Amino acid sequence: MKPANFEYVRPASLEEALVELAKDPDESKVLAGGQSLVPMMNFRLARPERLIDINRIPLLEGVESVGDRVVIRARTRHLALQNLSMSTPLGSLLRTGAAHVGHLPIRTRGTFGGSIAHCDAASEWCLVAGLLDAEMTVRSQARGTRTIPASDFFWSIFTTAMEPDEILTEVSLPALDDSYRTGIAEFARRAGDFAIVAATGAVQVVDGVVRDARVCLGGVSEVPFRSAAAEQVLLGQEWSPRLLRDAAEAAADEVDPPSDSHGDGEYRRDLVRALLPRALAGAVR
Amino acid sequence: MIGARALRLEDPVLLRGAGRYAADTYHAGELHMRVVRSPVAHGRVRAVDVADALRLDGVVAAWTYDDVADLPAIGFRLTPREELLPYRQPVLARGVVRYVGEPVAVVFATSAYLAEDAAERVVVEIDQLPAHIDPDADPVAWVDAEQATWAAGLGTPLPEQDSEATRFVTEYGDVEAAFATGAGRIIELDAVIGRHTGVPMECRGLVAHYVEADQELVIDGAAKVPFWNRDAIADVTGLAPSQVVVRETHVGGGFGPRGELYPEDVLVALAAMRLRAPVKWIEDRQEHLLATNHSRGQHHRLRALVEEDGFIRALDATFTLDQGAYVRTHGATVGSLTSSMLPGPYVIPNFRVEAHVRLTHKTPHGTYRSPGRYEGTFARERLVDKIAAELGLGREQVRRRNFIAVEDMPYERPIQAMGTSMVHDSGDYRLLLDKMSEGYDFPGIRAEVAARRAAGEAVGFGFGYFVEKSGIGPVEGARISVDTRGRVSVTCGASSVGQGVDTVLAQVAAETLGIPHDEIRVVRGRTDRFGYGRGAFATRLSVMAGSAVANAAAALRDKAVRVAAHELKVSVEELELADGAVRLVADPGRGLSLAEIARLLEPVCAVEIKEDPGLDADGWFRSDHMTYPYGLHAAVVRLDRGTGQTVVERYLVGYDVGRALNPTLVEGQIAGGVAQGLGGALYEEFLYADDGTPLCTTFMDYLIPTAHEVPPIEILITEDAPSPINPLGVKGAGEGGVTAVAAAIASAVDDALQRPGAITSVPIRPQAVHDLAARATGSRATG
């Protein structure tokens, strides 16, 4: 569990980092919090020849409201999101999401952007990005800046639309107004483990009727799974506990989850049935 | 001092970060060893090529089997049944690999990183063979005649052997006749305990250094059985045992697996001799989960003949033990202990158990904290719960009906345990159940969970009763010395795996010498400081080393009083030892300090008063029997019907240790044990794919409970049954925190599901609970 040999560079600016990355993109890796990359290097499952450490680059950290969007810069630590003082439905989603990520030491190092770039289907931040149709801003020396919507970004496990010479700089999310309610519920065998199944929801309820509904599930497919079926069930209906169960039922029917040592596909379906109502029940306080 | 909540002597060093663990040992010019391990569970080794590894700068040596072909297989330390010899493990794979992780080659390099690079370059060609991974399946051919003959090392040819390494019966009474009467009810039960093991925070590690100037091989890093390991290493290196110095470092947990002699230990010691350089091996976590002993992994089938009032007239049992690919140092210990401890606290007049120890293509198996008892207690207590349910009796009631009565103590069970005849030395099993039931208000807990269940929650209360064993002999010794400044030290052969043995031994000495325990220095765990020690296992040291120290302290007191009487010209009867001085009982102002007495015993003076020089004394303690502490675990659990998660809300332990030398340390042992027990009950299991590939080789897949999963543990320590067989009255406290966790949790989960007997295997997986809960409500559970 010692990594193979690698070269380490620690650029002081984003421009410099992009230049370094462009030298040998296929054999280089960006190092953010290191909470996923370093274990993989220790197991020698990842063996980059060069590490470009982005931890000293200014302006890559922080959360900012820009009009009706909220921008989270890539290197924002999980812990900063857990401590976020944003009294909106989005703020509440980010705080509870962060609290589910690993343990305190992991949250002090691991980053929002690192989670998105790493693309683990059970990651809270990939779920949130999928749920809210986040827009990922990436930059390369060769092609400059481009913005990729979540629906195009997550390709499969550990694989995204990013090119090896690109750095994720920020993620933009809609600033949900107070008519929205958000929630997240997940099941892991121990506190701090990656969820076996996680469910998130954001619903807009006006006069007791659902006007907008977003449901996203983790642990049921290779990428965050937007449940069109559950959203369909919810939309335009009167909010009730019964409706939540119907939505969960629809989501459970729609997914085709994998089996592994933590549970088979049928069990994961049942977890969707159990968890989605909990996520959405939180969604309407 | 005995019985005081004295602070641990070990802690100041550890808390300041001044501890020295295996990896902290550093020698200039040290080489790092890396083991190349088999990637397949079973196969014939066609070729191992180290040439490419050797080409790497900084790689000093690389060995394959041919380089160690003269080494014998690893020997048995305990329970060495002869029929197991053909299954011993070679230091490097000998033509055939039998589990993923088996050492096939080894490289030595100037850094740990380089060593790992080099290990990657060793080319191992293996023709894969089918893996046999189900110990319940019929035995298959295992080792051919050549391998069997070589591994046994008896010098006589053996035929090929199958995968059932041994089958042995432990019995008393007449089970067949009892069942033949046709009277009573037959209740059967299947109980499965998953394969898991002790995972100390510190993985294994060993550093060996041949000091040419002293002609000594110094070995640091393994704590547990240093004297046995010293002798084994002397044998393979050809040195005299007195030239091999094994020194324990601090240790991040032992629990049974860590500290035994493994192939890696032999390789480190041998390399230090052959390469004439310090050699260091620090196991990483993935290796640990692949290569260090696994444990548990038993399937029990019990059949009881029961009378209407719940009395168990006869118990007929068999079990299979998944031994993995080889039989290591523990021989048949786990199977043997499972057998003899299976009846637990109950009379059971007719008893038979048949043990089947079976090889599979998995990591080899050995002991883990409460070996055989964790497994057997789960099976037996599940059975007793089932008896209660089937007969419509209370779970406590059935246990009371079967307890060995206090009037019958000491109670001899006509079987052997760890090579000693089994005599429950003392115990009042009923009284402990009463104290727990009253002290923690079991009826109140029951009423509360019933009320919550009525309100829709899935909560339950359950418990398990057990008998432990501790204090195995045969002998342990200690020397207490007082220097001319009056400083006291205890030197002995005891080992520390972090349990606080220094503190307890100091307390025992302090009790007699009348000085604070933290003024005493304890020196142990070094084979060059004391000549003998059997090690830290089987919860034996408080009993054995504690009693030896008590005897040494008494001898030292006698010598001090004798010398003082001579000097003060009074009779010994007029003197007493108190506060570190010998004084006149009638005139405490007159006396001699221990320092003064020590000065009177300096070699030139000692001759004049016809005493041996030095204020020191040896004490030994010998025992042919074990002591039997006993206890009860109880749990309140809440199930999440939607996810199947089991949340342990409360955990209660009652434990009678005869005499608690230091209650804080007893509580610490219990709390740590419960945490590990919860691992086995709810989280930990080594799973394998059909081809023998291990699926749990990191902490992502091998789940040990964290602080979040372990509730506060409520502990009642009792001293109602002091042991009559040692001067302190003490029984060991090291393992009883683990023993009944699986039993108690399973019982509580049954209760929460309101389905007696539902849980027949551990770890209890969320999916299983979820499925049971869904079946119980007849529909898919939600919410």
Ligand SMILES: Cc1cc2nc3c(=O)[nH]c(=O)nc-3n(C[C@H](O)[C@H](O)[C@H](O)COP(=O)(O)OP(=O)(O)OC[C@H]3O[C@@H](n4cnc5c(N)ncnc54)[C@H](O)[C@@H]3O)c2cc1C
């Ligand atoms: C014990 C443990 C438990 C955990 N539990 C959870 C959990 O419950 N939920 C969860 O979501 N996560 C969990 N994690 C993972 C953790 O959240 C990581 O922090 C996260 O997955 C990766 O973020 P990082 O900043 O550490 O990225 P790194 O490990 O530094 O990098 C991860 C990958 O992303 C790439 N990368 C990182 N930043 C950028 C960037 N700005 N641009 C381009 N590429 C980039 C890297 O090159 C690398 O390939 C856990 C980790 C551990 C060790």
